[in-house]
Amino acid sequence: MPHTAAVAGLGSLSASIPLQFFSGEFLQYAVVFFVLALVAAVLGARGVAGVSMTIAKWLVIVFLVLTVVTLVL
Numbered sequence: 312m313p314h315t316a317a318v319a320g321l322g323s324l325s326a327s328i329p330l331q332f333f334s335g336e337f338l339q340y341a342v343v344f345f346v347l348a349l350v351a352a353v354l355g356a357r358g359v360a361g362v363s364m365t366i367a368k369w370l371v372i373v374f375l376v377l378t379v380v381t382l383v384l
Contacts (some may be wrong), residue, residue, distance in 0.1 A: 337374035341367045 348363035 337370045337377070341374065342368035344370065 343365035344363045348360045348367060351357075351360035351363060
């Protein structure tokens, strides 16, 4: 049986989410998208580079928010 964490702020509708969801995968995916953005920029695909960098930025933000929430709780 996997460990679960309740989602805050949902009251009686709180769902259980596996703790693996809150792992460092966001940071790993952010690094992958960052590398993809660098490669795309070197190859001249500026559109792909921009989208990849935006995705990487948002994944880092989500990682930081979840880290702060985890440390506070």
